[in-house]
Amino acid sequence: MSENPILLECRDVCVDIRGKLLLTNVNFSLRQGEHKVIIGPNGAGKTTLLRAILGSLTIRGGSILLGGCELSSLRQAEIAKSISYVPQLLAAEIPYTVREFVAMGRYAYGGDPRDAAVDSALTAVGVACFADRVVSTLSGGERQRVCIAAALAQQAPILILDEPLVHLDPSQRMEVQRALRELPKEVTVMVVTHDLDWAKMDFQSLLSLRDGCVDYDGATVDFYSGSGVSRLFGEAVGLKYKEESV
Numbered sequence: 001m002s003e004n005p006i007l008l009e010c011r012d013v014c015v016d017i018r019g020k021l022l023l024t025n026v027n028f029s030l031r032q033g034e035h036k037v038i039i040g041p042n043g044a045g046k047t048t049l050l051r052a053i054l055g056s057l058t059i060r061g062g063s064i065l066l067g068g069c070e071l072s073s074l075r076q077a078e079i080a081k082s083i084s085y086v087p088q089l090l091a092a093e094i095p096y097t098v099r100e101f102v103a104m105g106r107y108a109y110g111g112d113p114r115d116a117a118v119d120s121a122l123t124a125v126g127v128a129c130f131a132d133r134v135v136s137t138l139s140g141g142e143r144q145r146v147c148i149a150a151a152l153a154q155q156a157p158i159l160i161l162d163e164p165l166v167h168l169d170p171s172q173r174m175e176v177q178r179a180l181r182e183l184p185k186e187v188t189v190m191v192v193t194h195d196l197d198w199a200k201m202d203f204q205s206l207l208s209l210r211d212g213c214v215d216y217d218g219a220t221v222d223f224y225s226g227s228g229v230s231r232l233f234g235e236a237v238g239l240k241y242k243e244e245s246v
């Protein structure tokens with residue numbers, strides 16, 4: 001993994017909104033094929049970091065490099081070719097079929113529902129069986145997998161998901177976890193979650209944020225066997241995970 005090229009890099013990224021510093025000197029990189037999880041207490045700056053990486057807010061200092069290019073020099077369509085984003089569970093009414101919705105992920109390439117990339121994305125996350133159903137009729141977990149399919153159809157090298165398990169029941173959570181685990185190995189994944197069990201189980205690297213600063217960036221296993229969890233979430237939570245690690 002350490003040999004793989006760096007696709008995304010944050011260098012001393014600072015973000016402020018109306019004079020309040022939300023991110024301070026955030027540094028990390030993401031390599032091709034890496035599955036990295038971002039954790040941190042409420043208000044730590046996780047969503048702010050995703051918004052900065054997606055180019056939807058302006059950074060005050062530092063730089064974000066996407067494929068070696070300054071993010072600020074790229075147009076939104078160019079960013080969309082490199083990063084696909086799955087927001088938290090879609091609550092809105094979506095009057096399109098699953099196939100049509102997934103094809104929208106390919107808007108940069110014309111958005112044709114008969115495109116082979118649409119079929120392979122539907123198959124990759126196990127939603128081909130309801131390709132002709134209207135999205136609004138699906139369960140939360142099915143809908144979440146459809147969103148992942150739309151993101152995959154975009155065929156961007158980096159897939160970013162914000163709390164993809166929120167509001168899902170245990171079986172639907174397992175379906176989404178399995179779909180991410182079984183992605184083609186060249187797909188690079190970055191996920192924000194509060195689920196410490198999942199973070200430990202499925203991600204080889206971990207970035208933790210606290211008060212807008214990087215608290216840890218490295219191997220997930222070392223975070224859990226060290227003092228990482230108690231530093232962020234207190235002794236009681238930390239002890240549980242430390243005991244599991246020995």
Ligand SMILES: Nc1ncnc2c1ncn2[C@@H]1O[C@H](COP(=O)(O)OP(=O)(O)OP(=O)(O)O)[C@@H](O)[C@H]1O
Nearest residue numbers: 017018020022040041042043044045046047048049
């Ligand atoms: N538009 C804004 N104006 C002012 N403050 C903001 C704005 N957006 C975010 N913040 C503040 O920035 C801090 C970080 O917010 P952010 O949403 O990035 O945290 P988070 O780590 O994603 O939290 P959570 O786990 O609760 O989703 C919070 O204190 C939040 O109140």
